Amino acid sequence: MYKILTITFLLITLITIVAVFYVLKKLQKHIEQNEVQHIGGLGGISRLALGSFAILWIVGLFFGTGTTPIGLADKVNSMMSGQMSEQDIAAAKIIFDESCSACHGDYGEGNIGPNFTDEYFIHGTTKEEITKVITEGVVAKGMAAWGNLLSEEDVELMATYILTLPTTTPENPKPPQGEKYAFESGKWQHLPGEAITTNIITLPKDLAEIPLGGDVEKGKRLFNGVLGCAHCHGSSGHGHVDNRDVKGIQKRYGDDYLKMIDYVMLKGRKGTAMPPWDHLNEQKLSDLKTFMASIQQI
Secondary structure: OHHHHHHHHHHHHHHHHHHHHHHHHHHHOOOOHHHHHHHOHHHHHHHHHHHHHHHHHHHHHHHHHOOOHHHHHHHHHHHHHOOOOHHHHHHHHHHHHHHOHHHHOOOOOOOOOOOOOOOEEOOOOOHHHHHHHHHHOEHHHOEOOOOOOOOHHHHHHHHHHHOOOOOOOOOOOOOOOOEEEEEEOOEEEEOOOOOOOOOOOOOOOOOOOOOOOOOHHHHHHHHHHHOOOHHHHOOOOOOOOOOOOHHHHHHHHHHHHHHHHHHHHHHOOOOOOOOOOOOOOHHHHHHHHHHHHHOOOO
């Protein structure tokens, strides 16, 4: 909206200035020099008109962009440096909090949706690619299309804001997902073979151990039906393209995979949709762990 107002005001101002100078040129043919000497002649009128419209143009610029002189200077500085202005960051954070934080966390650390603060990307690294995802959504993964809910300016603002988040360090970030990139020569460069294969979790030394030796079939029924694990992990535990692939826990964590199962079952995964199951009795925990251990694929 601000861009439309600004462009409209500037066009009106330009047309008016052109019209004034056209009239002055016409008057110059018919008015004698001494008739306007008290204000410096037609040249004085021209300078006065130009100065007046310059002031109007500046006022209109502040009005049309909804900013202040300091804010405008901040915008100009950000354009020159290639970074977001403080005003744009504040505006973007409001939109992010209202529309994005429920799935991606308050600071982009990830929740149900992916973490924006690491160096791993799923759907692209450029502003154009991020804009496309915001506009069209990712239906297969539950990502809503915001193209009809946000203005083009807000979508563009969000795409720019999201690309400022990588390498920030919020608390409790969601583990990486996707392909790894490195920021070099002003853009993100893909690192072949660096797709996420491990999780970043420090296992507590005093973590309780869930005993193996439970009933695999009962554990399978808990997984697929009673507890609803299959809703996110799939009925066979195959999961999706990220770390919800239960069959790959041993492959990702090696010798610590049983401890990782204990940790996730008892503690959940903070910042994700995975809840703790520590309220289950020991037998059910054992059945569930035994089933999950039985489906591991190395």
